Amino acid sequence: MNAFLITIGDEILIGQVVNTNAAYIGEKLSELGVDVIGSSVLPDDENAIRNEFERAFNNSDLVLVTGGLGPTHDDVTRKVIVDFFDTELVMNQDVLNDIKKLFESRGRQLTKINEEQALVPKIAVPIRNSRGTAPGIWIEKENKIFIAMPGVPYEMHLMMESFVIPKLKDLMGDSKKIVLRKNLLTTGLPESHLYERLGDLKELLGEVKMAFLPNQFGVRLRITVEDDNEESAKSRIEAIEQKIRTKIGKYIYGKDDETLESVVAKLLTDRGLTLAVAESCTGGYVAHRLTNISGSSKFLERGVVAYSNAAKVELLKVDEDVISKYGAVSIEVARQMAEGVKSISGTDIGLSVTGIMGPTGATPDKPVGLVYIGICDDTICTAKEFRFGDDRHLNKDRASQAALDMIRRNLLGIPYDD
Amino acid sequence: MNAFLITIGDEILIGQVVNTNAAYIGEKLSELGVDVIGSSVLPDDENAIRNEFERAFNNSDLVLVTGGLGPTHDDVTRKVIVDFFDTELVMNQDVLNDIKKLFESRGRQLTKINEEQALVPKIAVPIRNSRGTAPGIWIEKENKIFIAMPGVPYEMHLMMESFVIPKLKDLMGDSKKIVLRKNLLTTGLPESHLYERLGDLKELLGEVKMAFLPNQFGVRLRITVEDDNEESAKSRIEAIEQKIRTKIGKYIYGKDDETLESVVAKLLTDRGLTLAVAESCTGGYVAHRLTNISGSSKFLERGVVAYSNAAKVELLKVDEDVISKYGAVSIEVARQMAEGVKSISGTDIGLSVTGIMGPTGATPDKPVGLVYIGICDDTICTAKEFRFGDDRHLNKDRASQAALDMIRRNLLGIPYDD
CATH class of the missing domain: 3.90.950.20 (CinA-like)
Known part of the structure; x- marks a missing residue:
């Protein structure tokens, strides 16, 4: 399965907010073995969003959108979804109850625009939101999946964890390809020297992919293996790691999320x-x-x-x-x-x-x-x-x-x- | 002038690295009055990059690319640029000298792949890099501008500050719309309390926009004014700032890029x-x-x-x-x-x-x-x-x-x- 991510919001384009949502979703999907083939950021503009929905839906199995689902005038994502899928909004009683409960627990008055958040595209399954008022949207059509979630990170994270990821896992079943990654963290030798000491990369890596990711703390070597079988993927990564360690072992201080x-x-x-x-x-x-x-x-x-x-x-x-x-x-x-x-x-x-x-x-x-x-x-x-x-x-x-x-x-x- | 940003790198798509480069560039361009109309992230894949160059170059005045200019096998941006602009690589003596000097100052041996970093597309002006070996690329064609820079943030930042921004300012001259921003940096009071103490925001701000940007160090208040006239923009921001200071002055420790x-x-x-x-x-x-x-x-x-x-x-x-x-x-x-x-x-x-x-x-x-x-x-x-x-x-x-x-x-x- 491949996926395309769309992030909506002027604040991302003008650099007021860093796009951590795309990084979070990219990481979760990769862990599932979904290929993230691209990602884009759009302004709060109906035409731009409509065009990008079209392009993304045509080119990928899964389209995942965040942002623009809030209650204010510049939140246009739901409107474009209704238009793009040629459907209509219907009041969802479960979502409305969620919203009422949320306001009750915070001791606040419910307003009309809060209630309208419970309007869900008819074609969609709502993704419940216990941390905010805007539900997520899950649509399956033409054997493809379209998901929209709010841009507020902690609302989106919970929807991913409790609904999107489990449901994607279910749908992918056993058919999914295994993508294993391992990062070897090095310090003390510049990228070009590591590259030279590793010698012929084709010979070293075979079908395995490796990226050099340098910063001021050192160079991260990211090894990626795709396989049908988890055991085989693991042993292939291990074999490569051993070869790398014999060449530059002393510069490797750790792996993956470790720090020096x-x-x-x-x-x-x-x-x-x-x-x-x-x-x-x-x-x-x-x-x-x-x-x-x-x-x-x-x-x-x-x-x-x-x-x-x-x-x-x-x-x-x-x-x-x-x-x-x-x-x-x-x-x-x-x-x-x-x-x-x-x-x-x-x-x-x-x-x-x-x-x-x-x-x-x-x-x-x-x-x-x-x-x-x-x-x-x-x-x-x-x-x-x-x-x-x-x-x-x-x-x-x-x-x-x-x-x-x-x-x-x-x-x-x-x-x-x- | 409008701009489209392209970030290249699998590590961004799979969420291993958060796309701070796009945020940084988006912010700098907005400050110049450039409209950032979209932003995308691509895998290290020549075809995908080539197609996106085409789409971006057709739809915007300025295309700004980061990533994929390094010395290793997975850095393909320069190759695609040469192909897309139908040009060739030529050795640039100034860039070569920069690279030699860099290695000398660090007391390291220069390798052949380091030297090859001094190959620049013939059609381009190289953007010198005092913090690394890969030069940036500046191309003007069909009244449009195409810029590529390394993805390493501190190398790219310096290129933006010392070359790209001044040159864009020059090119834009007086024609540009004035967008002035000022950030007031506060600490010691949570967002909701600041919000309350500021009272009715519509009354306070009028046509001026303000965003609350909280993090663990405090809340940044970002004031944005659009105007045809710089003087008028400045005095409108100043007037708002004074009003804000009378209400929450003691929590404001600085402005814009200052730190506590x-x-x-x-x-x-x-x-x-x-x-x-x-x-x-x-x-x-x-x-x-x-x-x-x-x-x-x-x-x-x-x-x-x-x-x-x-x-x-x-x-x-x-x-x-x-x-x-x-x-x-x-x-x-x-x-x-x-x-x-x-x-x-x-x-x-x-x-x-x-x-x-x-x-x-x-x-x-x-x-x-x-x-x-x-x-x-x-x-x-x-x-x-x-x-x-x-x-x-x-x-x-x-x-x-x-x-x-x-x-x-x-x-x-x-x-x-x-």
């Missing part, structure tokens, strides 16, 4: 190890990412944002002379910061970051983007130089990622150098 | 004041947000992420007995943390956050979402209780926002209560 902080948190927690973090240029971002993980108090003893030299000396016992001699952004200071934070907190690992995030702060021999990351455990204290770019925010992202990856490498015994 | 951290940073810098931050539950997030602002070293002396009780006692001199008596999440500990961090760092202001972010850590009398924020200046030390929700990430967002707002209120002499 969640992986590091799990490693530390599983081993019962504790960590303290001393940050200069990342300004608390490494600690923030780690404390995004529930349970981080088990391993993160403390963090120090040693932004001033005084803080580095007073809190982290960095040698003032070393700062004067090498500068606060130096491999020596990074090492001392890591050592200092480990020693004052009594943790198993000390981590430090110092660098120049930009746009100011550069010197002739120390450009914006220069970062040193230090790490100490009970046996060794070391630091590594990184060179990132010229954007402050991206540099913080990259430096925090590199710092977390130093912990991962430390715990897994992967050398820090490339 | 940028506003606080400016206030501190302008007054030559210094700040130290002691964080428990926000785990470094407040310091991270402040250090996102270039020049933050002028006012942020240090931060302490006192996650453990030991860190609170050792680094911040919080009284152990007070922790035992009231618990680490208490108004007393918040006050002592703020006092402690101010005193050890010798700053003008000390700020602290302690709370329960969830999902674990609640007790019968201390639910998830309970947060205390402390603030000390040279005259007074105080703390305030907040109750947020049950989601860890949203709670960190809300707590960091409330903490920054405490500084803003302190500096502007706005009472902390309500």
Whole structure:
């Protein structure tokens, strides 16, 4: 089965609202094995919507529309549906009762325009809405399915979960094709280098598809397998994953929804190890990412944002002379910061970051983007130089990622150098 | 001028990535007075892309494409452009130099596929890319404009800001309709309360449009005026803004692209004041947000992420007995943390956050979402209780926002209560 998604609303086109609905629906349909072949966003304009319904209904098995079902003047979706399917609106008593109940529970008066929300196209099955007043619309015609839902995300989500997905599953039965996906998350090597190290992709992948999805945190490799059989799909993905791991395994820190902080948190927690973090240029971002993980108090003893030299000396016992001699952004200071934070907190690992995030702060021999990351455990204290770019925010992202990856490498015994 | 946006990438269709690029571009074009008449998302499929180029180019003055310009096998946009415009690829020396410089600055080897990124359609003007290897493409033909940019947001943003927007402005000249927007950024009061305090919106706004855009950091009020005349548009927006400010002024911390951290940073810098931050539950997030602002070293002396009780006692001199008596999440500990961090760092202001972010850590009398924020200046030390929700990430967002707002209120002499 293939599907086309239509999102209706000026607010999406002018960028006032990001289209998370299409992403949500795309993900749910893909999980069902439905091919999402396209997606469009339309203004609140009857003609544009009518034309797009026609185009989408002609070209796909399933058309899924969100938005424009509300009670105000700019909500025209239901009207266009009635016209497009050449049907009429009829009052649906169940929906009307839902709406009455909703208003009762909120202690509010029911108005005429609220009641009119219970008018449903005759040809349609209404999709009940316990979180709002506009019902969804399910129409089957010419062996195709047309679905319309409100654009309010939490109303739409519930309709998808409780009605649309189960019903689609039923209809697809056993006939559905299996689409399995796995994402391998890498960091530390740019896209082009990963690409080269993987060698001939045709040879590596065969019929399996793989996409490279880069951002400032690393490159996600998305592997997609289509198969009639779930077991076979799984083993094909696993075989590819093994081949990839032999080539670039050390750069792969996790899979799918994992984050580098969640992986590091799990490693530390599983081993019962504790960590303290001393940050200069990342300004608390490494600690923030780690404390995004529930349970981080088990391993993160403390963090120090040693932004001033005084803080580095007073809190982290960095040698003032070393700062004067090498500068606060130096491999020596990074090492001392890591050592200092480990020693004052009594943790198993000390981590430090110092660098120049930009746009100011550069010197002739120390450009914006220069970062040193230090790490100490009970046996060794070391630091590594990184060179990132010229954007402050991206540099913080990259430096925090590199710092977390130093912990991962430390715990897994992967050398820090490339 | 009207425009059609095309986003290319399977990852968008299957919901792995939310289409923020279309939102960003839609917003920028709307600000220019360009009508965005539609937007679509396509798979990495040459035929589908070719057909959509045709449809979009026939129906609009400006076609703006993102995605599929990278160096790997699934990046097919450039190929389809060459085919669609019946042109050929030529090596562009300037772009090649950009790429070489980029790799040099990162200390990485240039590969053949990197070099091939400098091949540009002969008919096009390349849009230089200082943040990545793929140049953008600008084509003018039949009085229409066709633009393609990489899908990596930070690369595309820079191309928009430095090339596309200025060039479009030039081309549009004085002919364009004036659409002025202003965003007033509020925090501390929920949407429905703001709505009530603003009273009758029709009376307030007249012909001017306003949208309420809430998220966990606050509510953005977006005012939109259309006019033939820029001066008149400006004065109409100003008049509305003044009316709004008289009703809810103290909740408005900034406008448009400002952030609460940028506003606080400016206030501190302008007054030559210094700040130290002691964080428990926000785990470094407040310091991270402040250090996102270039020049933050002028006012942020240090931060302490006192996650453990030991860190609170050792680094911040919080009284152990007070922790035992009231618990680490208490108004007393918040006050002592703020006092402690101010005193050890010798700053003008000390700020602290302690709370329960969830999902674990609640007790019968201390639910998830309970947060205390402390603030000390040279005259007074105080703390305030907040109750947020049950989601860890949203709670960190809300707590960091409330903490920054405490500084803003302190500096502007706005009472902390309500």
